[in-house]
Amino acid sequence: MISRALTILIAGTGRLAAILAKAASRASASDTIAVVGRNREARDALIAEVPGLRTGELDWASRADLLILAVSPQAYPDVLAAFAPHLAPKTVIVSVTNGVALETLGQWTANPVVKAIPTTAQAVGCGAVPVVAGPAATPADIALVKGWFSRFSQPFDVNEADIRVASNVASSAIAVLALFARAFVSANAARTDTISPASLDIMIAESLIATGELLRQGHSYETIIHSTATPLGVTEALMRPLAEVAPEVCVRMVEAGFVRQSELQSDPKS
Secondary structure, X not given: OOOOOOEEEEEOOOHHHHHHHHHHHHHOOOOEEEEEOOOHHHHHHHHHHOOOOEEOOHHXXXXXXXXXXXXOHHHHHHHXXXXXXXXXXXXXXXXXXXXXXXHHHHHHOOOOEEEEOOOHHHHHOOOEEEEEEOOOOOHHHHHHHHHHHXXXXXXXXXXXXXXXXXXXXXXXXXXXXXXXXXXXXHXXXXXXXXXXXXXXXXXXXXXXXXXXXXXXXXXXXXXXXHHHOOOOOHHHHHHHHHHHHHHHHHHHHHHHHHHHHHHHHHOOOO
């Protein structure tokens, strides 16, 4: 944990920049958080929405502890070039994408680089954030990044070789679970005239929360499954079609993610 107040400069005004600005603002009133971006309208709207968020400029990089690159992978080279004359040697560059390899970032900046992969979960003050040491990053730099993210998430040390796996489970899984939940709720909604879609959404949300809490308390997947689906019961029958295809589908999903990450790192504009 970090006891001192930090100065955080967020480059970008899009979805991820907004999530981080809001989460950080809620988590620590003592930090100085500023946002800088070319879209002035989006920047001003974000500042109006987030208490204490300031308007940043390029020269803020001279006093920032962390510079968060919450922009598209395609924009990384230009954004780093714009900040380069203003960066203090101590400022840690935080990459939030797997679309640009850490080795490549090391060629674009002499500053310490740390990769951290935040998710939509940080919008509600939780979720895992894989953290990877990049070029020139010291243990103190990594501790600084982890300490900041720990104010509103659960950071995990990960090797770069395993960042895709960690990102799949910590980040992509949120969308995967939401996709399945939407389909499952929709299939059930088609079979009822008395339960509203809103009520079904709340029910599935409670089920997802309960599953997460059971896992957090040490229950295994098998225990959760077997304690819910009794042999020859309705739930077991309901699960059978999914159980037959889920392993193969998941392997294909993971492979597709690795392929796409490789494509992006080879050509960020692809």
